[in-house]
Amino acid sequence: MSHRPWEEGADFAIGLAPIDEARWLEGGEADPAARKDTLYAQHRDLVWGETAASRPGQMEVAALIGVASAGDLPPLYAASRAVADDLVLVEKAGGHWRVSALSLSAPTFFTAADVLGKSLADIHGPVNGFNDRFLVRLARIFDGLRPGLILQRRNWSVVNSDQFFTPFSAPVRARIAEISPGDVGQALFTRVERQTVRRLPDTGGVLFTIRVWLTPFAALLESPERLSAFARAWRSAAPDFAAYKGFHLYAELVESFLRAHGESHSVNGA
Ligand code: HEM
Numbered sequence: 001m002s003h004r005p006w007e008e009g010a011d012f013a014i015g016l017a018p019i020d021e022a023r024w025l026e027g028g029e030a031d032p033a034a035r036k037d038t039l040y041a042q043h044r045d046l047v048w049g050e051t052a053a054s055r056p057g058q059m060e061v062a063a064l065i066g067v068a069s070a071g072d073l074p075p076l077y078a079a080s081r082a083v084a085d086d087l088v089l090v091e092k093a094g095g096h097w098r099v100s101a102l103s104l105s106a107p108t109f110f111t112a113a114d115v116l117g118k119s120l121a122d123i124h125g126p127v128n129g130f131n132d133r134f135l136v137r138l139a140r141i142f143d144g145l146r147p148g149l150i151l152q153r154r155n156w157s158v159v160n161s162d163q164f165f166t167p168f169s170a171p172v173r174a175r176i177a178e179i180s181p182g183d184v185g186q187a188l189f190t191r192v193e194r195q196t197v198r199r200l201p202d203t204g205g206v207l208f209t210i211r212v213w214l215t216p217f218a219a220l221l222e223s224p225e226r227l228s229a230f231a232r233a234w235r236s237a238a239p240d241f242a243a244y245k246g247f248h249l250y251a252e253l254v255e256s257f258l259r260a261h262g263e264s265h266s267v268n269g270a
Pocket of ligand 1 (some may be wrong): 123124138155156208
């Protein structure tokens with residue numbers, strides 16, 4: 001269930017809910033350091049960034065993750081290579097919550113350089129309606145987050161890539177035209193991002209974590225219920241959510257997959 005948030009109605013919303021500390025990070029990746037170190041060596045500006053003032057917050061994150069010594073590495077990066085999740089340190093500066101350091105090895109169409117130093121408002125500017133609908137509430141959540149409380153949200157989208165590291169959308173989307181309807185089960189993926197936030201009690205910042213789960217469309221065929229839950233979510237996605245995620249680019253392929261497996265389209269939901 002956790003990798004199919006559409007079954008819980010998760011759509012374009014803040015959707016933050018409390019979780020137990022025991023369920024903070026989901027684990028399950030044998031060697032995240034191997035994956036992240038290659039990117040850190042080859043694409044440093046895409047996957048890593050820090051401001052000078054962020055070191056105390058970074059050290060608090062490393063302690064929280066249980067990384068005792070960072071060696072020569074920046075502490076947030078040392079912490080990040082110990083876990084599957086990407087780690088984003090958000091600290092208040094000049095009255096705004098800003099990204100002060102981040103390790104971003106599984107980006108969904110953005111880069112570390114894009115967001116370093118930016119405020120929540122700057123970052124979410126491109127998301128339709130975000131600043132009008134969510135920004136004030138989000139800043140309040142960041143201001144009020146009490147130590148020990150961990151909040152989680154999930155979002156989902158559809159992509160034609162099995163790669164975790166996708167900083168740019170253009171090269172991915174350029175390959176959509178190559179996909180034939182019969183290949184959709186292997187060529188399209190649901191991309192779920194599980195995100196958490198928690199306060200850093202000593203330095204006062206917020207740690208934002210991102211974990212990406214990719215599942216080929218073929219897995220939707222595991223049961224008729226699973227397929228129809230996805231079909232419902234896909235077909236009823238709010239228009240601004242669908243537009244923002246580029247769903248129109250996949251519409252024909254997804255519809256042909258759904259129809260080929262018995263999910264005929266009906267406008268009235270009957
Ligand atoms: C708990 C706090 C946050 C919430 C509730 C939130 C919410 C959202 C929502 C609703 C979207 C639209 C897509 C989706 O449904 O996910 C979005 C997009 C995005 N968020 Fe956040 N966000 C949060 C924190 C952050 C932080 C700290 C970063 C910094 C890395 C970030 C980076 C982004 C980016 C890069 C996008 C895509 C924007 C674009 O296409 O240019 N978010 N966020």
